[in-house]
Amino acid sequence: MTKEQHIRKVYGRRQGRPLRVKRQDAMDILYPQLALSKDELKQDNTLAPHSLFKNFDVKNPMIVEIGFGHGEFLRNNMLKHPKTGFIGAEPFINGVSSFLKNIRDDDHGNIRIFMDDAITLLKSLKDNSLDGIYVLNPDPWPKSRHHKRRMISQSNLSEFARVLKKDAFLIMTTDLDDLAEWMCAQASRHPDFDWTAQSSSDWNTPPQDWYQTRYEKKGEDVGRTQSYLSFRRI
Numbered sequence: 251m252t253k254e255q256h257i258r259k260v261y262g263r264r265q266g267r268p269l270r271v272k273r274q275d276a277m278d279i280l281y282p283q284l285a286l287s288k289d290e291l292k293q294d295n296t297l298a299p300h301s302l303f304k305n306f307d308v309k310n311p312m313i314v315e316i317g318f319g320h321g322e323f324l325r326n327n328m329l330k331h332p333k334t335g336f337i338g339a340e341p342f343i344n345g346v347s348s349f350l351k352n353i354r355d356d357d358h359g360n361i362r363i364f365m366d367d368a369i370t371l372l373k374s375l376k377d378n379s380l381d382g383i384y385v386l387n388p389d390p391w392p393k394s395r396h397h398k399r400r401m402i403s404q405s406n407l408s409e410f411a412r413v414l415k416k417d418a419f420l421i422m423t424t425d426l427d428d429l430a431e432w433m434c435a436q437a438s439r440h441p442d443f444d445w446t447a448q449s450s451s452d453w454n455t456p457p458q459d460w461y462q463t464r465y466e467k468k469g470e471d472v473g474r475t476q477s478y479l480s481f482r483r484i
């Protein structure tokens with residue numbers, strides 16, 4: 251398989267239509283300031299996430315959001331928690347440009363973007379360096395023969411476990427029952443994670459600080475119910 255075929259297989263479309271003017275402006279102006287380049291990654295798991303932010307140190311909480319789409323959730327977190335560093339990974343330029351357009355007038359000293367595969371980013375990070383990971387509405391890959399492409403797998407969970415601190419959170423959501431069951435089963439059988447739910451109301455109720463993405467809203471509008479699966483790194 252060529253590199254290009256591999257990229258298509260993992261992410262689907264990376265770019266759709268040409269960008270509109272405001273998005274292109276945001277890409278030209280903000281992207282160079284906020285993007286994490288492949289050169290900044292470390293091949294040997296030694297990248298301390300706080301070192302990616304000006305005036306942040308090991309005491310500042312660090313969170314990664316995987317596949318942030320248009321970044322509504324990421325922006326809300328960025329604004330609400332200025333002392334927390336957020337790294338968003340999203341390979342799709344339409345999502346990245348939309349997010350950057352929306353944060354142009356905000357304080358954005360606590361945000362970095364990685365426009366590529368989130369696992370490449372995680373592999374570069376230091377052990378025990380993150381306070382949380384969000385994986386919201388990951389691509390479902392519904393056909394059984396494509397299940398191996400799903401973001402939540404034993405090997406990716408092991409990578410999450412390596413970079414998460416003890417008691418850090420892993421929050422996953424979806425409005426697809428099959429995927430909810432899959433993600434819950436995968437994380438429950440992984441030795442490094444504990445499901446925090448005590449009752450069904452826990453996975454039907456959005457965690458604290460929730461902000462609905464347009465993807466979640468679309469599902470709600472057609473009568474689907476979102477599952478919120480909160481796990482703890484043990």
Ligand SMILES: C[S@@+](CC[C@H](N)C(=O)[O-])C[C@H]1O[C@@H](n2cnc3c(N)ncnc32)[C@H](O)[C@@H]1O
Pocket residue numbers: 260261316317318319320339340341342345366367368369385386387388389463464465466
């Ligand atoms: C269904 S969308 C959900 C977007 C957003 N999280 C939301 O809830 O609105 C899934 C997103 O995951 C992104 N994605 C897929 N594979 C990824 C990967 N390996 N690393 C980072 N993001 C990925 C896709 O580009 C897409 O934007």
